[in-house]
Amino acid sequence: MSFLEGQWIFGSERRVPCLARSAEPPSAESHHALYGTHGIRFEARGLPSATFDDSGARQTDSAGSFCVAWHGRLDNREDLARELGRGASGEDIDFVAAAFAKWRIGAFPKLRGDWSVSIWDARNRSLILAKDPMGTRPLFYAVTQRSIRWSTSLEALVTSSEAKLDLNLEYLAGWLTFFPAAHVTPYTAIAAVPPSCTVHVQERRVTVRKYWEFTPSSELTYRDDFAYEEHFRLAFTTSVRHRLRSDRPLLAELSGGVDSSSIVCVADALLKHEHGLTPRLDTFSYYDDEEPNWNERPYFALVEARRGRPSLHVRADSGQDLLALFGSPSELCSVPSELLRHSGYREAFRNHFLSGNYAGVLSGIGGDEFTGGVPTPIPELADLLASARLRSLVHRLKDWSLNQRRPWMHVLFDAIWAFAPSWLAGTVPARRPPLWLDARFRKRYRFALTGYEKPLHPWGSRPSFQENLAAVESLRRQLAASNVGTEGVPEKRYPFLDVDFLQFLFSVPRSQLVQPGRRRALMRSALAGIVPDEILNRKRKAYVTRAPRRALAAHWKPLQSLTHEMVSESLNVLSSELFRNALEEIRAGKEVPILPVHRTLLIECWLRNLVQHQVVSPATRQEPAFSRPSVAPAV
Numbered sequence: 054m055s056f057l058e059g060q061w062i063f064g065s066e067r068r069v070p071c072l073a074r075s076a077e078p079p080s081a082e083s084h085h086a087l088y089g090t091h092g093i094r095f096e097a098r099g100l101p102s103a104t105f106d107d108s109g110a111r112q113t114d115s116a117g118s119f120c121v122a123w124h125g126r127l128d129n130r131e132d133l134a135r136e137l138g139r140g141a142s143g144e145d146i147d148f149v150a151a152a153f154a155k156w157r158i159g160a161f162p163k164l165r166g167d168w169s170v171s172i173w174d175a176r177n178r179s180l181i182l183a184k185d186p187m188g189t190r191p192l193f194y195a196v197t198q199r200s201i202r203w204s205t206s207l208e209a210l211v212t213s214s215e216a217k218l219d220l221n222l223e224y225l226a227g228w229l230t231f232f233p234a235a236h237v238t239p240y241t242a243i244a245a246v247p248p249s250c251t252v253h254v255q256e257r258r259v260t261v262r263k264y265w266e267f268t269p270s271s272e273l274t275y276r277d278d279f280a281y282e283e284h285f286r287l288a289f290t291t292s293v294r295h296r297l298r299s300d301r302p303l304l305a306e307l308s309g310g311v312d313s314s315s316i317v318c319v320a321d322a323l324l325k326h327e328h329g330l331t332p333r334l335d336t337f338s339y340y341d342d343e344e345p346n347w348n349e350r351p352y353f354a355l356v357e358a359r360r361g362r363p364s365l366h367v368r369a370d371s372g373q374d375l376l377a378l379f380g381s382p383s384e385l386c387s388v389p390s391e392l393l394r395h396s397g398y399r400e401a402f403r404n405h406f407l408s409g410n411y412a413g414v415l416s417g418i419g420g421d422e423f424t425g426g427v428p429t430p431i432p433e434l435a436d437l438l439a440s441a442r443l444r445s446l447v448h449r450l451k452d453w454s455l456n457q458r459r460p461w462m463h464v465l466f467d468a469i470w471a472f473a474p475s476w477l478a479g480t481v482p483a484r485r486p487p488l489w490l491d492a493r494f495r496k497r498y499r500f501a502l503t504g505y506e507k508p509l510h511p512w513g514s515r516p517s518f519q520e521n522l523a524a525v526e527s528l529r530r531q532l533a534a535s536n537v538g539t540e541g542v543p544e545k546r547y548p549f550l551d552v553d554f555l556q557f558l559f560s561v562p563r564s565q566l567v568q569p570g571r572r573r574a575l576m577r578s579a580l581a582g583i584v585p586d587e588i589l590n591r592k593r594k595a596y597v598t599r600a601p602r603r604a605l606a607a608h609w610k611p612l613q614s615l616t617h618e619m620v621s622e623s624l625n626v627l628s629s630e631l632f633r634n635a636l637e638e639i640r641a642g643k644e645v646p647i648l649p650v651h652r653t654l655l656i657e658c659w660l661r662n663l664v665q666h667q668v669v670s671p672a673t674r675q676e677p678a679f680s681r682p683s684v685a686p687a688v
Contacts, residue, residue, distance in 0.1 A: 055098060055099030055100050055124070055205075056097070056098055056099070056100070056204065056205050056206050056209065057095075057096070057097045057100050057102070057122045057124060057171060057192075057203075057204060057205045058094075058095075058096045058097075058202070058203070058204045058205075058206075058209055059093070059094055059095045059096065059122070059171060059173075059180075059202065059203050059204070060093070060094045060200060060201070060202045060203075061092055061093050061094075061173075061180055061200055061201050061202075061254070062092035062199065062200045063092070063198075063199060063200055063201075063256050063257055064092070064256070065092030092200075093120075093173050093180075095120055095122055095171070095173065097122045100122060100123065100124050100205075101122070101123045101144060101145065101146040102120070102121065102122035102123065102146070103120070103121060103146060103150070104117030104119070104120045104121075105117050105118065105119055105120075105121060105150040105154065106118050107154060108151075108154055109147070109150045109151035109152075109153070109154030109155070111147065111150075117175070118154075118174070118175055118176055119150075119153065119154075119172055119173060119174045119175060119176070120172065120173040120175075121146055121149060121150050121153070121170065121171070121172050122170065122171040122172075123145060123146040123149055123168065123170050124168060124169045124170070124190050124192070124205055125145070125166055125167050125168025125169060125170070125185065125189075125190050126145065126166045126167050126168065126295075126296075126298065126546075127145035127148060127149065127164060127165070127166045127168065128165040128166040128295040128298075129163075129164070129165040129166070130143075130145065130148050132165075133148045133151075133152055133163065133164075134148070136163070137151050137152065137155060139151065145166075149164065149170060152164065153172060158181070158251060158253075158262075158264060161183050161251060161264045161265065162264055162265040164185070165295075165552060165553065166185065166295070167185055167187070167189035167190055167546065167547075168184070168185045168189075168190055169182075169183065169184045169185070169190040169191065169192040169205065169246065170182070170183050171192070171203060177255070178255065178256070179253060179254060179255040180201065180203075180253075180254040180255075181251055181252070181253055181254075182194060182203055182246045182251065182252040182254075183246065183250065183251040183252070183264070184246045184247070184248050184249065184250065185248065185249070185552075186248055186249040186265055186266075186267075186552050187248055187249075187525075187528065187529060187532065187547070187550045187552070188235055188245075188246075188247070188248025188249070188529050188532055188533055188536070189532060189536075189545065189546075189547065189550070190205070190536070191205050191206070191207065191245070191536040191537060192204075192205055192245065192246040193205075193206075193207050193210055193238060193243055193244065193245050193246070194210075194243070194244060194246065194252060195210050195214070195242050195243045195244075196254070196257075196259055197242075198257065201254055201259075206537070207238060207243065207245075207387045207388065207537045208385065208387040208537065210243050211240065211243070211385070211387045211668060212385065214242070214668075217667065217668065217669055218240040218241070218242055218243070218668055218669055219240065219241045219242065219669070220239060220240065220241070220624070220660075220663075220669055221237060221238065221239055221240060221241045222494070222497075222498065222624065222626065223237055223498055223501050224237050224238060224239045225239075225621070225624075225626060225656055226494070226498035226501040226502050227501045227502075227530065227534075228389055228534065228652060228655075228656060229486070229487065229490070229502065229649060229652050229653060229656060230486060230487075230501070230502050230503070230504060230649065230652075231502075231503075231504030231505070231527065231530070232527075232530035232531050232533070232534045233501060233530060233533075233534065234501070234505065234530060234533075235247055235248055235526075235529045235530050235532075235533040236250075236261075236533075237533075238388075239387070239388060245533055245536075247261060247263075248529045248532075248533075249263055249264065249265050249266060250262060250263050250264065251264055267518075267521070267522060267525065267552075267555065267556060267559060268556075269513075269514035269515060269518045269559075270556075270559070270560045271560070272515075272560060272561070272562050273557075273560045273561055273562070274562075278565070278578065281561060281565050281575055281579075282575065282578050282579040283579075284557065285557075285561075285575055285576065285579040286579045286580070288551075288553065288554045288557045288558075289315070289319065289548070289554060289579070289580075290319055290322075290323065291551075291553070291554070292548045292549075292551035292553070292554045293316060293319045293320050293323060293415075293548045294323055294327070294330070295551065296415060296546040296547075296548055297320055297323060297324065297330040297331050297334070298329070298330060298331070299330070299331040299412040299413065300331075300332070300412075301331070301332070301410055301411065301412035302331060302332060302333040302334070302335060302409060302410065302411050302412065303331045303333075303334050303335070303411060303412055303413055303414070303415060303546075304334075304335050304336065304337055304406060304409070304411045304413070304414045304415070304543070305317050305320065305334055305335070305336045305337075305414065305415040306336070306337065306338075306414065306415065306416050306417055307336040307337065307338045307353045307356055307357075307364055308338060308339065308349055308353065308417070309338065309349035309350070309351075309352030309353040309356075309588070310349075310352070310417065310420075310588075311420065311426070311573060311576070311577075311584070311588060311589060311591070312417030312418075312419075312420030312421065312424075312426075312549065313416075313417035314352070314353070314355075314356050314584050314585070314588045315417075315420070315576070315580055315583075315584050316415050316417055316548050317334070317336055317356055317360070317415075318356065318359070318580070318583050318584045318585075319580075319583060320334050320415065321334070321359075321360060322583065331412070334415075335364065335365070335409070335411075336353075336356070336357070336360075336364035336365070337364050337365040337366075337367065337402060337405070338350075338353045338364050338365070338366055338367070339367050339368070339369035339398065340366060340367075340368060340369065341368060341369050341370060341600060342368075343600065352587070352588055352591065355585045355587055355588060356585065356588070359585065365402070365405055367398045367401050367402055368398060369398045370397070370398065370600065370604075373396045373397040373398055373399075374393055374396045374604075374651075375604050375605070375608050375612075375654075376396070376397075376608070377392060377393050377394075377395050377396035377397075377399075378392055378393075378654060378655065378658040379608065379611045379615070379658075385662065385663075385666045385668065386659055386662045386663075387537055388534070388535075388537050388659075389655045389656055389659040390534065390535050390537075390655075391537065392655060392658055392659050392662065393655075403543075406543050411543070412544065413543060413544035413545065413546050414543045414544070414545050414546065415546050415547075415548065416545045416546065416547050417548075417549060418528065418531070418532075418545075418547055418549065418550070419528055419547055419549035419550045420549040422524040422527070422528065423521065423524065423549060423555060423558050424549070424558065424566060424573050424575070424576045425566035425567035425572055425573045425574060425575065425576065426572055426573055427567075427572075428567060428572045429567070430449065430453040430457075430464060430467075430468070430567075430569070431467055431468050431471050431520075432516060432517035432520045432563050433449060433517065433563040433564055433567070434446065434449060434450065434453070434464070434465070434467075434468035435468050435471050435472070435509055435516035435517065435520075436515050436516050436517050436563060437449060438468060438469070438472075438511065438516075439509075439511040439512075439515065439516050440515075449564075450464055450465055452569045453569050455569070456569035456570045457569075471508065471509045471516065472508055472509050472510065472511060472516075473508055474508055484503045484504060484506060486499075486502040486503070487627075487635075487646075487649040487650075487653065488631060488635070489627050489628055489631035489632040489634070489635055489653070490502075490626065490627050490628075491625050491626060491627055491628060493625065494625060494626050494627070504527065505526065505530075507519075507523065517563045518559055521555075521558075521559045525555070528550065561575065577589045577590070601647045601651065602639055602647060605636065605639055605640065605650070606639075606640055609640065612636065612654075613633075613636075615654065615657060615658070616629050616632055616633050616636070617629065619632075619657055620657060620660040620661055620664060621653070621656055621657050621660055624660075626656075627653065632653060635650060636650070
C-alpha cells in the first residue's frame with residue numbers, strides 16, 4: 054500500500070515519532086520517513102519523499118531547507134528541465150523540488166500531470182499541500198488548535214481521530230444527487246485539498262488559494278475542418294501517451310463506447326511505434342446479457358478483434374451491489390462508495406488488477422462532457438445570443454429545430470432558460486431533489502442538491518466556456534467522491550481530463566464539436582480509421598434500465614427491513630415513510646428515478662457502518678447550511 058501521512062504540532066520544537074503502520078519492518082525501497090525539529094513528522098510508504106537544499110538538490114539527512122512528498126505522475130519533465138536549465142534525467146520529485154526552489158508557489162501552475170504534493174518549508178515554518186487542476190489524487194487534512202494532520206488516506210485521519218466525528222450533511226446532500234463539492238468530506242473536522250489549489254498552513258493560520266484555472270481564449274479559427282481534426286488528433290494522442298508512461302502493465306476500461314474505444318485504439322497505435330511506454334496494455338469489459346438496453350459485447354468485441362486478443366469480461370449485475378449493501382462489511386467504510394468494494398463483479402476486477410501487478414487503469418471519464426457527446430444546441434445558441442449575432446442565431450435555430458423536430462421558439466426558450474437565476478434550477482425535473490427528503494433538509498442544502506448550479510451570464514467569457522467550467526467542476530466532484538486513497542484501489546488515469554487537451558477543446562468553435570444530428574463531430578472525423586467505424590458511428594451508448602428495478606424486487610424483504618429505524622431519518626435527512634412509498638411504486642412498475650433510490654440505500658447502509666464502528670453516533674448532525682471554502686484568488 055502506498056500512503057503519505059504527516060503531522061505538525063504547532064509551537065513544538067521536539068521530534069515527532071512516526072506512527073506504527075505495520076508489524077513488519079519496512080524496506081528502504083518502500084518506506085521513507087522524514088523527521089523534523091519543529092514538531093513535524095513526514096511518513097511515506099511507496100511514495101517518493103526527500104529533503105532538499107535551497108537550490109533543490111537532494112540532501113542525505115533531514116536538515117534540508119524543505120521536505121517534499123510526491124504522489125503522482127509528472128508529464129512535462131522535458132519542458133521543466135529547459136526552464137530550470139538542467140538535464141532531463143532524474144525522478145519526478147527532483148523536478149518538482151527544483152521548480153519549488155526556483156518559483157515557490159509559482160511552480161504549481163507549471164506542473165502537468167496527475168498529482169498531489171506535500172511540502173514542509175523549514176525556512177518559513179510553513180506547510181504547503183497542493184493538488185493538480187482536476188484533483189485526480191487524494192489528499193486530506195484535519196486542523197485543530199493544537200496541530201494539523203494530513204494524509205493521502207481519509208481512513209487514516211478518521212481512525213486516528215481522538216473523538217467521535219460530526220457528520221457533514223452537505224456531503225450527504227451531494228452524494229444523494231450530483232456529488233458533494235470537491236473540498237467536502239463526510240466529516241466536518243476533515244477537509245480535502247481542493248483541485249487546482251494550495252492549502253498553506255503557517256502555525257494556526259490556514260489559507261486556501263487557487264493557483265490556476267482554465268482561462269477563456271478567443272475561438273480557434275482554422276481555414277478548414279482538416280486543421281481542427283489534425284489538432285484534435287495531436288492533442289488527444291499526446292494525452293494518451295502521457296498516461297502510458299509506466300514500467301508496469303496497465304489496464305484500460307473497454308466498455309464499447311466511443312471514449313474507451315478511442316483510448317485503447319490510440320494507445321495501441323502508440324505502443325506499436327514508440328518505446329519507453331508501458332510494456333503491455335490489457336483491457337477489461339463489463340457486460341450484462343440479460344439487460345435489453347445494454348448489449349455492449351458486439352462493440353467491445355470489435356476492438357478486441359482488432360487488437361488480436363480478448364480482454365477480461367466481468368458480468369455486471371446490479372443485484373450484486375444490493376447484496377454487498379445488505380452484507381454489512383465488517384471493516385470500516387470511510388466513504389459510501391467503499392461499501393460496494395466487495396460486490397461480486399467489483400471484487401473480481403480488483404483481484405484481477407492486483408494479481409496482474411498493474412500500475413493503473415485508463416478511464417474514459419470526461420469524454421461525453423467535453424467532446425460533444427451530449428447533443429444539445431444550448432451552448433452554441435447561448436454564445437450567439439450573448440454576442441448578439443442575430444443572423445447566425447436565426448440560421449442555427451432553424452437547423453436545430455428541424456433536427457429535433459421541435460418549434461424554433463421552444464429551442465430558443467431552452468437557450469434563454471440557461472441564463473435564468475440559479476434558484477430556478479430546482480424547478481427543472483432533472484435537477485429536482487428526491488421527494489422523500491425532509492423539507493428542511495432540501496431547503497438548507499438546496500445548492501448541493503441541485504448540483505451547485507450556476508446560471509450562465511451574457512457578459513465576460515463565452516457562455517459555452519462557462520458551460521465547460523461547470524462540467525469541469527462536476528467532474529472534479531465526481532473524482533473527489535471516490536478518491537479516498539485506501540488500500541487496493543487502482544490508480545485511475547484520465548486521458549480526456551488532460552489540462553492541455555481540455556484547453557484546446559474549450560477554444561474550438563462549438564459548431565465543430567456538435568452539429569445537428571451529429572454528436573462528437575470533430576472527434577469522429579479526427580479518429581476515423583483509428584477507431585472502428587461501427588463504434589464511431591453508433592447512435593448512442595447503451596444504458597441500463599431493467600436490471601436495477603429487477604434487483605430491488607428480488608431483495609424486497611431485506612430492503613423493507615432497511616427502511617425501518619433509518620439512521621438517515623434520525624438525522625432529519627429524509628422521511629422513511631415517503632421513501633418506502635417510492636420503493637412500492639418501483640415494485641408496482643411505476644416510473645421513479647432509480648439512481649436517487651440506489652444512492653439513498655447506499656447512504657443509509659454507510660451511516661449504519663459508521664455507527665457500528667463508533668465513528669459517529671446515530672444522532673450526530675451538523676447544523677450549519679452550505680459553506681463555501683474560503684479560497685483566495687489565483688496567483
